[in-house]
Amino acid sequence: MPKYLLLAEKINKNIKYKYSSNHFKNLNNLIIEIKKAIAGTELKFLYNFVNFEGAVISCQNEVPITLDMSLIPKHKNEDDFVLWLADFIDRITIDTSKGID
Template identity: 40%
Template sequence: MPQYLRIAEKVYKNLKDEKKFTQAPVEYINDLLKQIRKELKGTDMKLIYNFIEFNSGFKNQLIDGYLNIDVSLIPNYKYQDEYVLWLAGFIEKITVGGKKRIPPIVDNIPPEFTVTSDLRQINVMSPDKNSEQIISYFKSGDFLNGFNQH
C-alpha cells in the first residue's frame, strides 16, 4: 500500500497545484486519470482497465468490460487525508504489478541473531533474589527519604 499512497499523494498535489479540482468530481475525473497515467509511466505498474465508466448512483446500466465507479462515493477533495486514502485504494484497484505488500520484518533481522543463541545469554534471577531485592529497596533510606519528601 505505501507505493499507492505515494502515487496518490503526488497526483493529489499535482491536481491541487494546477487548480484542477472542482466541486463536482465528474468535471475533474479525466484530469485525475491523466495524472495517474502520468505517475505510472516508468514504473512496473500498469492499468488493468482501458475504460473506466463513471456513473452517479449507478443509474445507468453497467457496461461489461469497463470498471464501473460510482462518482458519489468519491470524497470531497478538501479533506486531503480522506481523499488521498480513497485515491490510493482506487489506484490499487485499477493497476496491476508493483510491489503488493510490505516485506516481512524477518528480512531485516541478521541470520546470526536467533532466539536460541540469545536465550542462553540471558541471566535469569531466581524469584527469591528478585523478591529480596524489591523488599530491600523499599526498606532502603533512599526510598524512605524520597517518599517522605513528597
C-alpha cells in the first residue's frame, strides 16, 4: 500500500489545479494522470476501456463494474482524497512484479 500512497500523493499534486465542477471531466483527468504515473513501473491497468457513462468495462471479460461518483471524496479534503485515490489505484491496477498466484 505504501507505493500506492506515494503514487496518489504525486497524482494529487499534478491534478490539484485541474479540478472543475464536472465530475466526468475530473475522472477523465484522474485516469490520464494515473496512466502517466504508472508508465514505466511494474503497475499495469486491469481495464483497457473506461466508459464514463456509468461503468468501467474490462475488455478482457466484458464485466461491467459500476462506479458511484458520490463515493469519491471531495478534492478539497486532501487527506481523504489521497487515501481514496491510493485504494482506487490499487483496485484498477495489477502489480506485475508479484507474479501470478
